[in-house]
Amino acid sequence: MGTGTRLILGVVNLLLYLRLCASAEHCPGEIMPPELEGPESGSVYISPNDVFFMSSVVHSFLSTVQPNPFPKDLFIQLLNSTDITSKTTITQVLRYELGFLVCVAIGILYILLMPLIGLCFACCRCCGNCGGYMYQKQTKSINCRRRCFYWITFLITIFILAGNVCMFLSNTYTHENMSTAPGEFNNSLKNLQSYVNTIPKQIDQVLNESFVIVDNVTYNIKEIGPLLGSDIQRGLEGVIIPALDSAAGMAQIHQNTSLLLYTLNATQKDLDLLDSNLTRVKNHINMTLHNPGCKQCAHLQSDLDRLSLGASINLSSLSTLQSAVDQANEIDLNAQIQKGKDFLENIPETVTNATTDSVQKVQQDLQTIKRQISGVTRDIPLDQLNEFSNTLSGVQEDTQKYTPTIDMAERIRWIIAIVLCCLILLVVVCNLLGLVFGPAGLAPRKDPTDRSSTANCGGLFLMTGVGFSFLFSWIFMIIVLILFVVGGNMYTLVCVPWKSQELFQLIDTPGVIPGFQLSQSLGLTTKLTISDVYNDCEINKSLWDTLHLEEIINLNDYLNVSKYTGNVQEALKSSNVTLPTIVLLDSKTQKQLRRFSATASSVNTSSIMQQEITLSATNLSYFADKLDSLANTQSGTVRTELKNEANDLRFIQDQFNSIIKPQLMVLHSEIEGFSQIVSHINGTVENLLEKLNSAQDFLNNNTTQTVKSKLIDFVDCQIGAFTTLAEWANQTITEQVGRCGPVAVTVNSVENLLCSQLVDSLNAFWFSLGWCMVFLIPSIIFSVKLAKFYRRMKYRDEFLNDIMMSPIPRVTLKPQ
Incomplete structure (x- = not known):
């Protein structure tokens, strides 16, 4: 994430x-x-502490040259002394630099003697001495000596080659480091600047989060009606809603019972109408059957007398129930249920009206808290951070400005170093060619005056290497001496004390940097040193702990909101939130409910259902068919009347089927439902009244306590938000804001850039060059001695079979 x-x-x-x-x-x-938002960190390259194997060797050499501890007191004395040229001061400096002075003296001696010896050697050889005399005496050990000189020269050349390779590698490493140094330095400064710029952002973030909390508490206080009202509603709903739901169920029973009675009455009215029509048709049929013209009609008279709709519904037993339902409808149970629901729904509005004045006062206190918290930024020295950030920007611009010049200087340095490396390589190549060509063309038994050109060429290569050594070695030693003094002292006086933090202790010493005193600059009473700051940043402590800001900023004074929250708590808890009294069901309503339940339970629903079943079996069509059969045996007017009367009966039957039967089906379903209800209606009513009485008792006895409890919980929650806010803000500012790990990383990266990359690579170069200079001396000696074994001699000397033959005295062989 x-x-x-x-x-x-x-x-x-x-x-x-x-x-x-x-x-x-x-x-x-x-x-x-x-x-909290952290600083944007760029890439910082931390190189190994050692440049391949050279750094440890050079460090060991410099530690031997300079075994003295860091001269902190001497530096302070030099900085505070008005006369740094005094004898005492100079003596102390020379005593400290004794190791370097010895090495410098050796280097100066080398610089003076090498060209002088080379000049003397050249003049001596021109005079025929120092091996310039082209005569080699043949002895028994000449071959052994030649081999000994050969391998010594070979080993010395290998040592010089090793130093030369190290020169090339250290020069390449130095070039790479110098090419990337400006960019890495700028990255380090950019990371430090990003850290400095992040501190105000983190403080603003803490303040903004605090403001969010204050604003949301302000919103909660402003919306105390809906919020606290909803909470009070939830406290009362658990008792009131079940009672109101039971009352609503009873109201539904009233409605269903009223609907049943209405259906019965409507069905009875339709039956009465059909029965009236049927009576009229029966009278007509009776007159037709008694018509003298009607033949054999008397046998239908008995069937006509039995002709009816089957039965009617006897509503006399439901008159009491109808009266109870009418009285129940008069009390309007639904209206009383709605009154209870309105009581609950109006609680938020009641709370709002009761807390209007308190809310206005509390909002003013909350704005005061907000202003109090925002005052934290006044005492934090953010202006100094801005100035420091501007300084870092200026240094980055200067670095970018001078980067081309640095690159050009580094290019020139690299070319010069390559030339130096190549000149040393030239001596190595001359030696190696001499060591190759000399043995390749040498015939040990052959007379020295008859040596081959190959062997002679090998000797000349060796002497050429000697000449180059005398010619350039003293110049190389000057370079070694300068780089040794600069690089060696940089390591011992800067890098080593930087690593051990002794350099920080020197900077912390009063008077070293005029006007610089970290504790006084910050206004602290505690002694604060750069070493302390660095060590704290190494473990990534916060800026508050690192700089001991508690001595200049009283954070508790800004974050102590209890003096304001007390007013908030008192104002809210003193609000007179009182709910109106309510009677869910009065005694009259309860009496009517009991009368209704008693009446409904006494209704004989089985008798009504039996009447409905009998009525449903009504069939007039069978008698209409008999009339049709009888009409077929008649003629004239009687025939027509019988047919018409049969059709009238079928019409009444159709009216019964289309109107009465659907009503009877609905009525049957309603009666079944009603019969299920009346079987336990007394228990339902008693359960309802028990719930209502329990809810009423709760409202009468616990409403005030519930309101007070919810109000206290609401207020305590808001106050708890401020308490948590103060703790969080205090902890965040003191433990998280400005964690200064990036400062230590920047210091370490600059130290790594200066010491591990630049100074160590520079020291590795002069050490490698000095190594070569040391081995050039034995190289000159043994190359001169070995060259005579390969060069062609001008004068002969014989040593055959252990007998020396010298026909001419040696003194006569010397040139005149």
């Missing part, structure tokens, strides 16, 4: 916490603070 995502989630957690803070049920005890 990235930093931006963690920050968004943290803010969401805070908002959710404060949004739900109105209910103690959803009021968490701890805020999960968001992670």
Whole structure:
């Protein structure tokens, strides 16, 4: 998870916490603070402490040359002394630099003697001495001596070649470091500047998060009606809603019973109408059957007498129930249920009206808290951070400005170093060619005056290497001496004390840097040193702990919100939140409910259902068919009348089927439902009345306590938000804001850039060059001695079979 995502989630957690803070049920005890924004860190390359194997060797050599501890007191004396040329001061400096002075003396001796010896050697050889006399006496040990000189020269050349290779490698490493040094230095400064610029942002972030908390508490206080009212509603709903739901169920029973009675009455009216029509048709049929013209009609008279709709519904037993339902409808149970619901729904508005004055006062106190918290930034020295950031920007611009010049100088240095390396390589190549060509063309038994050109060429190569050595070695030693003094003292006086923090202690010493005193600059009473700051930053402590800001900033004074939250708590708790009294069901309503239940339970629903079943079996069509059969045996007017009367009966039957039967089906379903209800209606009513009485008792006895408890929980939750805010802000500012690990990283990267990359590579170069200079001396000696074994001699000397033959005295062989 990235930093931006963690920050968004943290803010969401805070908002959710404060949004739900109105209910103690959803009021968490701890805020999960968001992670602070960190500085944008660029890439910082930290090279190894050693440049291949050379650094440890050079460090060991310099430690031997300069075994003295860091001269802190001498530096202070030099900085505070008005006369640095005094004998005492110079003596102390020379005593400290004794090791370097000895090496410098040796180097100067080398610089003076090498050209002088080379000049003398050249003049001596021109005079025929120092091996310039082209005669070699043949002895028994000549071959052994030649081999001995050969291998010594070979080993010395290998040593010089090793030093030369180290010169090439250290020069390449130095070139790479110098090419990247400006960029790495700028990256280090950029990281430090990013850290400095992040500190105000982190402080603003803490303040903004604090403001979010204050604003959300302000919103909660402003919306205390809906929030606290909803909480009070939840406290009362558990008792009132079940009672109102039971009352609503009883109201539904009233309605269903009223609907049943209405259906019965409607069905009875339709039956009465059909029965009237049927009576009229029966009278007509009776007159037709008694018509003298009707033949054999008397046998239908008995069937006509039995002709009816089957039965009617006897509603006399339901008159008492109808009366009870009418009286129940008069009390309007639904209206009383709605009154209870309105009581609950109006609680938020009641709370709002009761806390209007308190809310206005509390909002003023909350704005005071907000201004108090914002005052933290006044005492934090952010202006000094801005000035330091501007200084870093200026240094970066200067570095970029001079980078081309540095690159050009480094290019020239690299070319000069390559030339030096190549000149040393030239001596090595001459020696190696001499060591190759000399043995290749040498015939040990052959007369020295008859040596081959190959062997002679090998000897000349060796002497050429000697000549180059005499010619350039003293110049190389001057370079070694200069780089040794500069690089060696940089290592012993800067890098070593920097690593051991003795350099920081020197800077902390009063008077070393005029006007610089870290504790006084920050206004601290505690002694604060750069070493302390560096060590704290090494473990990534906060800026508050590192700089001991508690001595100049009284954070508790800004974050002590209890003096304001007390007013908030008192104002809210003193609010007179009083709910109106309410009677859910009065005694008259309860009496009517009991009368209704008693009446409904006494209704004989089985008798009504039996009447409905009998009525449903009504069939007039069978008698209409008999009339049709009888009409077929008649003629004239009687025939027509019988046919018409049969059709009238079928029409009545159709009316019964289309109107009465659907009503009877509905009525059957309603009666079945009613019969199920009346079987336990007494228990239902008693259960309802028990719930209502329990709810009424709760309202009468516990409403005030519930309101007071919810109000206290709400207020305590808001106050808890401020307490948590103060703790979080205090902890964040003192433990997280400005963690100065990037400062230590920047210091370490600059130290690594200067010492591990530049100074060590520079020291490795002069050490490699000095190594070569040391081995040039034995190289000259043994190359001169070995060359005579390969060069062609001008004068002969014989040594055959252990008998020396010298026909001419040696003194006569010398040139005149």
